[in-house]
Amino acid sequence: MRILVCVKHVPDTTEVRFDPATAELKVRQAPTKINNYDENALEAGVVLRGALGAEVVVGCVGPAEASKTVKEAVAMGADRGVLVTGPWAGELDAAGTARVLAGLATAEGPFDLVLAGDVSEDGYHSLVPGLVASYLSVPFVRGVSALDGGTGTVAVDRAVDGAVESYTVALPAVLSVTTAINTPRTVTKLQVMKVSMSKVATRSAADVGVDEASLAPQAAATRLVAVRPAATPRRSEVVSGEPDDIVATVIARIDEAGVLA
Amino acid sequence: MSALVVVEPGHDAQTLVELARPVSTTVDVVVLGESGEQAAGADSTVVVTADGCGCGEATAALVAELVGAKGADLLVLASTERLREVAALLTARLDAACAPDAVALGRTDEGLTADRLLYGGVAIGTLALQRPVAIVTAAVKPSAGGGAPAPVQTMAAPCIEGKTLTGRTAVADEGGLANADRVVAFGRGVRTHDDIAMVRALADALGAELGCSRPIVDDLKWLDLPHQVGLTGTTVKPQLYVAVGISGQIQHLVGMRESKLIISINNNASAPIFEASDVAVVADLYEVVPRLAQALAARSA
Numbered sequence: 001m002r003i004l005v006c007v008k009h010v011p012d013t014t015e016v017r018f019d020p021a022t023a024e025l026k027v028r029q030a031p032t033k034i035n036n037y038d039e040n041a042l043e044a045g046v047v048l049r050g051a052l053g054a055e056v057v058v059g060c061v062g063p064a065e066a067s068k069t070v071k072e073a074v075a076m077g078a079d080r081g082v083l084v085t086g087p088w089a090g091e092l093d094a095a096g097t098a099r100v101l102a103g104l105a106t107a108e109g110p111f112d113l114v115l116a117g118d119v120s121e122d123g124y125h126s127l128v129p130g131l132v133a134s135y136l137s138v139p140f141v142r143g144v145s146a147l148d149g150g151t152g153t154v155a156v157d158r159a160v161d162g163a164v165e166s167y168t169v170a171l172p173a174v175l176s177v178t179t180a181i182n183t184p185r186t187v188t189k190l191q192v193m194k195v196s197m198s199k200v201a202t203r204s205a206a207d208v209g210v211d212e213a214s215l216a217p218q219a220a221a222t223r224l225v226a227v228r229p230a231a232t233p234r235r236s237e238v239v240s241g242e243p244d245d246i247v248a249t250v251i252a253r254i255d256e257a258g259v260l261a
Numbered sequence: 262m263s264a265l266v267v268v269e270p271g272h273d274a275q276t277l278v279e280l281a282r283p284v285s286t287t288v289d290v291v292v293l294g295e296s297g298e299q300a301a302g303a304d305s306t307v308v309v310t311a312d313g314c315g316c317g318e319a320t321a322a323l324v325a326e327l328v329g330a331k332g333a334d335l336l337v338l339a340s341t342e343r344l345r346e347v348a349a350l351l352t353a354r355l356d357a358a359c360a361p362d363a364v365a366l367g368r369t370d371e372g373l374t375a376d377r378l379l380y381g382g383v384a385i386g387t388l389a390l391q392r393p394v395a396i397v398t399a400a401v402k403p404s405a406g407g408g409a410p411a412p413v414q415t416m417a418a419p420c421i422e423g424k425t426l427t428g429r430t431a432v433a434d435e436g437g438l439a440n441a442d443r444v445v446a447f448g449r450g451v452r453t454h455d456d457i458a459m460v461r462a463l464a465d466a467l468g469a470e471l472g473c474s475r476p477i478v479d480d481l482k483w484l485d486l487p488h489q490v491g492l493t494g495t496t497v498k499p500q501l502y503v504a505v506g507i508s509g510q511i512q513h514l515v516g517m518r519e520s521k522l523i524i525s526i527n528n529n530a531s532a533p534i535f536e537a538s539d540v541a542v543v544a545d546l547y548e549v550v551p552r553l554a555q556a557l558a559a560r561s562a
Binding site: 095098122131139140142143164165169183223224239246247259 | 269316318341342345346348349350352353354356357358359360361362374378379380381382384385386388389391392421423424425426427428429430431432442443467468478479482485486492493501510511514515518521522524525530535536538540541542543544548549552553557560
């Protein structure tokens with residue numbers, strides 16, 4: 001069995017700031033990391049390998065520095081990683097990313113199972129896994145919270161609004177997982193450093209059969225054209241001191257606002 | 262420009278109709294299911310019952326057929342778990358431009374645009390939708406009921422080969438969070454699982470629903486997703502929101518910043534939650550929360 005786990009190299013969104021002076025988002029200055037949700041996908045792949053025997057390959061589309069994220073994923077238990085990168089890699093939309101990932105899955109495949117996190121922390125589109133499944137013409141299940149491997153099929157549970165649905169899915173297939181599926185193992189910086197770069201291959205768009213020109217922002221399905229701040233801060237009243245005084249003030253504010261009625 | 266709005270039974274389609282209206286000459290509503298109400302402000306509403314298993318691929322095929330039949334160039338889907346899956350499949354199927362969780366739509370010389378939150382809610386970005394068909398998803402409210410029933414039509418929706426639905430179990434709707442008048446939510450400032458009882462006592466004293474931040478669900482797994490307030494959980498808009506030991510990462514703030522009165526309790530005076538709060542209690546939550554619960558309970562007794 002061969003499993004491809006798609007991981008995204010993302011900025012730490014808690015460190016991304018909007019700069020009112022330049023009306024720009026300060027993204028490049030933010031530290032970068034592996035997308036949390038993809039860690040759950042990787043853990044699911046590694047667990048499945050333990051049960052069934054498999055090769056687990058990490059696939060990533062991103063800038064050259066994303067090799068750091070691929071190395072981390074290999075340290076977490078993948079057998080090897082592939083990073084598809086190029087000058088176009090910084091500004092891909094979901095459809096562009098998915099086309100490159102589908103190309104990677106074909107060029108490095110065939111794969112029985114493609115796993116990814118449900119969403120990315122930076123974009124929150126939750127589109128790429130479903131797009132990859134569509135481009136590969138295989139079944140897709142989103143929101144997977146339990147996964148059992150079998151011969152040629154997998155059994156999955158997924159939470160939808162107000163219900164849990166169970167599916168049997170014939171392989172090959174694409175699944176995106178929620179954080180409920182497992183708790184990803186943690187790795188130390190030393191373990192990541194020890195990963196040999198020979199386990200991280202780098203490919204161009206052409207290597208995976210995608211025309212670079214088709215990845216230009218003008219050719220993309222969606223393109224970011226303007227940015228503005230999301231909300232203005234509230235003018236907050238700071239309350240501190242003795243606990244009993246605090247309690248009295250808080251109750252007074254609740255009453256004044258009439259929010260208990 | 263012709264828009265097709267797609268919702269599920271129990272949804273109030275009106276907010277989606279209003280989202281589409283400024284950029285559309287006609288707005289038609291489809292309710293995917295067994296029954297549905299006429300949507301206020303729409304040109305037409307029809308209930309479409311699929312004769313298949315209702316899996317994502319089958320639903321995508323059915324909606325694609327409706328888009329073709331109507332000649333729609335804008336598709337607005339309720340941003341539910343089920344329809345988010347369908348949105349991804351339709352984006353590939355129709356080679357569409359997709360903006361999930363759109364908050365506004367606009368039109369420029371270059372075509373349709375959609376506004377959506379970026380980087381967990383730090384900013385709002387405007388996306389140019391550079392394809393002949395645009396797909397957006399947007400938050401939808403539950404219907405209050407009582408509307409006139411819409412006509413029902415049955416359509417074939419063949420399932421994709423290789424994917425078989427083997428069971429569907431209804432889950433109790435634990436979180437009345439989305440429509441709660443009062444919410445008390447807690448985060449990592451609460452040190453142990455046992456201490457949840459202390460927060461729950463405050464929620465009970467206020468007649469509030471219990472909520473939490475993402476790490477409580479994702480990392481500690483103390484509560485389930487229906488309790489999570491924020492971008493990946495539930496967006497709440499209560500009269501009163503009390504944040505207990507929540508630092509206020511942007512993805513949490515996005516889910517609660519529309520609340521009327523926001524009171525936050527945190528011992529870190531520079532916690533980001535305070536910027537989104539009306540009352541910033543800088544104190545040890547273990548000293549304040551039990552006293553506050555007791556004082557409120559004593560008062561109503």
